[in-house]
Amino acid sequence: MxxxxxxxxxxxxxxxxxxxxxxxxxxxxxxxxxxxPSSVKFQVTNASLTQFNLTNNNTILNYKFKVKITARNPNNNMVVYYRRITAYAWYKDMNFVAVNLAPFDQGHKNTTLLQEAVFEGQSSIRLGPKQIVEYNMERSVGIFNDLAVDLDVTIRAKFGRFNSIRFNSQFVKCRRLRVPLISNGKPVATFNVRRCSSPYFFQDRDDEG
Missing domain, CATH: 1.20.5 (Single alpha-helices involved in coiled-coils or other helix-helix interfaces)
Structure with a gap:
């Protein structure tokens, strides 16, 4: 019993x-x-090059590349805390440098201009014969068509009283940037605003199977 x-x-x-x-x-x-939550919307509002040339038999890239990016939080009650932002610069699908940007907090229905990303220095790069031909054509015109910037971001989100833990967001990808080369203090063309891809911004990429 x-x-x-x-x-x-x-x-x-x-x-x-x-x-x-x-x-x-x-x-x-x-x-x-x-x-x-709707994903944060990113876009490149301006980009320019004051130096972008290959040396040492086309194996060393010398560059000074500046990029301005805005982030738009479209959510009504979502606050986003950006705790780490690393910007990666690419050319012809090859990453050649990374810089850290200043963290910040973003309220709801807010558009914020990130710290300007300034990529400056020299890096080794391996371009194929076809890519070198494309580079020479772009340099002669004064517009480089195949630059890109990715953002690697660690965030924390707050909705009302609910706070998430810190997590690594999906990469923000700003691809196929047509960036003018500044010559004699003036660019040969104007930069057109380019939207970035960030469809799953609030999804932790480390949770992917």
């Missing part, structure tokens, strides 16, 4: 705990659906 009573009590406790756990999971799922 005692054993049966013990088993009944255990089953009753197990059912209660399982129900509470299930309710907790469902509440988190519903909470996230209700929030359904």
């Amino acid at each position: 005692c054993l049966r009573s013990f088993r009944c009590s255990f089953c009753y406790i197990f059912v209660i705990l399982f129900t509470l756990f299930l309710c907790f999971i469902i509440s988190i799922f519903l909470f996230w659906i209700i929030i359904s």
Whole structure:
């Protein structure tokens, strides 16, 4: 009799705990659906080159590349805390340098201009014969067509009283930038604003299977 009573009590406790756990999971799922945060929108508002030339038999790239990027938080009740921002510069799908940008906090319905990314120095680079031909054509015209900037961001988000832990957001990709080369203090063309790709900004990339 005692054993049966013990088993009944255990089953009753197990059912209660399982129900509470299930309710907790469902509440988190519903909470996230209700929030359904829209991704932060990034765009490159200006970019320029004052130096971009190959030396040492086309194996060393000398550069001074400046980029201005804005971030738009479209959410009504979401605050985003940017705790780490690393900007990577690419040419012909080859990463040649990275710089750290200043962290900041962004309120809801807010557009923020990030610290200007200044890439300056020299790096080794390996371009194929076709890419070198493209580089020479672009340099003769004064516009480089295949530059890109990616942002590697660590953030924390706040919705009402709910605070997330820090996580690594999906990469923000600003690709296929047509950047004018400044010659004699003047660019040969104007830079056209370019939108960046950030469709899953609030998804932790480290949770991907």
